[in-house]
Amino acid sequence: MSRFWSQIVHELSPYVAGEQPKFGNLIKLNTNENPYGPSPLVLKAIAAETTDSLRLYPDPTALQLRATIARSYGLDESNVFVGNGSDEVLAHTFQALLKHDAPLLFPDITYSFYPTYCRLYGIDFDEIALDDIMSVRTSDYRRNCGAIILPNPNAPTGTALPLSEIEKLLIEHPDQVVVIDEAYVDFGAESAIPLVRNYPNLLVVQTLSKSRGLAGLRVGFAVGESSLIEALNRVKDSFNSYPLDRLAIVGAIAAWQDTVWFEESRNNIMATRNRLALSMRGLGFEVLPSSANFLFVHHPACSAKEIFTQLRTKAILVRHLPGERTNDYLRISIGTDSECAKLISALQTILGS
Numbered sequence: 001m002s003r004f005w006s007q008i009v010h011e012l013s014p015y016v017a018g019e020q021p022k023f024g025n026l027i028k029l030n031t032n033e034n035p036y037g038p039s040p041l042v043l044k045a046i047a048a049e050t051t052d053s054l055r056l057y058p059d060p061t062a063l064q065l066r067a068t069i070a071r072s073y074g075l076d077e078s079n080v081f082v083g084n085g086s087d088e089v090l091a092h093t094f095q096a097l098l099k100h101d102a103p104l105l106f107p108d109i110t111y112s113f114y115p116t117y118c119r120l121y122g123i124d125f126d127e128i129a130l131d132d133i134m135s136v137r138t139s140d141y142r143r144n145c146g147a148i149i150l151p152n153p154n155a156p157t158g159t160a161l162p163l164s165e166i167e168k169l170l171i172e173h174p175d176q177v178v179v180i181d182e183a184y185v186d187f188g189a190e191s192a193i194p195l196v197r198n199y200p201n202l203l204v205v206q207t208l209s210k211s212r213g214l215a216g217l218r219v220g221f222a223v224g225e226s227s228l229i230e231a232l233n234r235v236k237d238s239f240n241s242y243p244l245d246r247l248a249i250v251g252a253i254a255a256w257q258d259t260v261w262f263e264e265s266r267n268n269i270m271a272t273r274n275r276l277a278l279s280m281r282g283l284g285f286e287v288l289p290s291s292a293n294f295l296f297v298h299h300p301a302c303s304a305k306e307i308f309t310q311l312r313t314k315a316i317l318v319r320h321l322p323g324e325r326t327n328d329y330l331r332i333s334i335g336t337d338s339e340c341a342k343l344i345s346a347l348q349t350i351l352g353s
Contacts, residue, residue, distance in 0.1 A: 008120070015116045018319055027342055029333040030317040032184075032294050034213035036268065036336075038251070039261040042214070045254035046247045058249055060241045065249050068256050069221055073193050078226040081233065082252075084243040086183055086207035086220030089232070091117060092239070093149075093203065093222065096231040097177045099123045100146025107136055109325055111155050111181065130157070130325075134288055134296070138165045142172060149179040153189050156321055156331040158290030160189035170199040177228070179203045186211035186266050187273070188291035193223050200225040210293055211266050212255040219244060219252040269293050273334045279344045283351055294333045302351060304330045310350045316343055 001010070018031035066080040073079075083089040094117040098104050106114050108127035118125045128140050134157045141148055148169060153160040169178050178201055180192045185206065193204050203224035209215035222232060236243060244252075255262075273295065277287045280297055288296045299307065308320040308330060319331040334340070 012119055013116065015113045019317060021317065025315060027316045027335060027339045029335050029339065029343065030319045030331075031215075032210060032292070032331075032333045033215050034210060034265065034269070034293070035334070035339065036213060036265045038213040038217075039255050039258040041254040041258045041261070042217075042251045045250040049246050049250045054246060056246075057242055058244060058246045060237075062244050062249050065219075065244070065253050065256075066221075068253050069223070072256070073196075073223065075196065075223065076226070079196065079223055079229060081222040081224075081229045081236075082244060083220050083222075083232075083236065084240075084248075085209065085218040086181070086205050087113060088218075088243060089205050089220040089222050090181065092232050092235045093179055093205065094118070094123060095121050096235040097203065097228060098147045098149065098179070100176075102144050102146035105141055105143070105145045105148045106150065107154060109134065109154070109157060109323070111151050111183075112321075114149060130154075135159045136161055136165075138169050141169060145173070145176055147177045147179070148173060149181060151181040151183065152192070153184045153187070153291040155184065155292065156294070156319070156326070156329075157288050157296045158184070158292040158294055159288055160185075160291035163190040163192060163195070166192045167195060167199075170195065170202055174201060177201050177203060179205060182206045184210060184292035184294075186262075187270055187293045196223055196225065200227070203228050208252055208255055211269075212252075212262060213265065214251065214255055217248050217251050219248050269334050272337055272340055275337075276332075276334065276340045276344070279340075280347070283344070283347055294331050296329055296331050298329045299351070304328050307347070307350060311343075311346055314346045314349075316346055318343075 062082045063077060065082055066077040070077045070080045099121055103124040103126045105126050105128055108129045131137050136150060136154060166180060182191055182204055185191050196202055203222055205222045207220040273290060277295055280287050285297045285299050304320055308318060311318055321331060
């Protein structure tokens with residue numbers, strides 16, 4: 001606390017990121033990173049860009065990257081916005097599109113940055129409770145609101161809505177922006193991007209951190225009707241005209257274009273996820289159905305906090321999310337087959353004792 005702080009700083013409850021340990025020899029299953037790393041083409045592209053050109057500013061519009069993403073969906077680059085990770089894209093979205101007289105709606109168990117952004121930007125919000133099986137009911141969103149934001153799949157639960165339910169929301173709220181946060185969509189859910197052509201109130205946000213293995217490069221993007229994208233650009237250019245550096249731009253383009261690596265990596269992760277879920281159910285865990293690169297699990301006979309603590313003593317990091325409805329759950333990122341086998345072995349020891 002300091003007498004020099006602005007008043008808003010006193011009122012903030014900042015987002016708490018997953019632990020990034022300062023030492024090695026850990027099995028790190030706590031921050032939903034890709035266990036396989038980026039495409040080799042990404043490393044080649046970054047190496048080729050590491051020249052005297054780094055003295056020059058990057059393209060402030062990242063036009064080549066935006067065009068690359070747009071072409072893959074049959075859209076125009078004016079339909080794509082890029083930023084320094086999807087967190088920055090979301091931050092600009094909250095400021096540009098989600099602050100209205102009526103409250104913003106989002107789930108009560110969801111990405112914990114949402115209420116943080118609301119408090120930072122002075123946005124009124126209502127949290128809509130997930131149902132008894134930790135799923136979003138779109139019928140619960142049939143109420144007065146200024147806008148809606150939903151992660152699909154949801155985080156930290158991993159459950160996903162079918163595209164038909166997303167379309168219902170768009171039809172029922174034609175005068176409100178509906179933002180679908182698709183950080184984990186590539187691991188088994190349906191993307192809402194094909195709906196952008198028909199619904200001017202839809203904005204879809206994605207990231208290259210998870211399925212493309214670029215968490216360390218920080219690249220995210222949004223797809224929507226051009227007027228929504230213009231709003232994001234107005235905020236961005238009032239904040240930082242150069243959110244993506246030269247290395248991030250060329251690396252992201254290479255990652256997006258290497259569809260063979262992308263398919264192989266995500267298929268491996270989904271197969272490992274399904275095997276891990278089966279093994280954990282065999283140990284007595286209740287495992288929510290997941291369309292993400294993580295599992296949300298609960299053991300009826302052992303506290304999540306105790307399991308988290310015991311795993312940490314065995315150099316295995318998972319995520320425990322304290323909260324009224326999440327305190328009994330662990331979120332476990334999908335690692336390699338070897339890492340997941342070691343996790344199961346450690347859990348057998350913990351539960352056996």
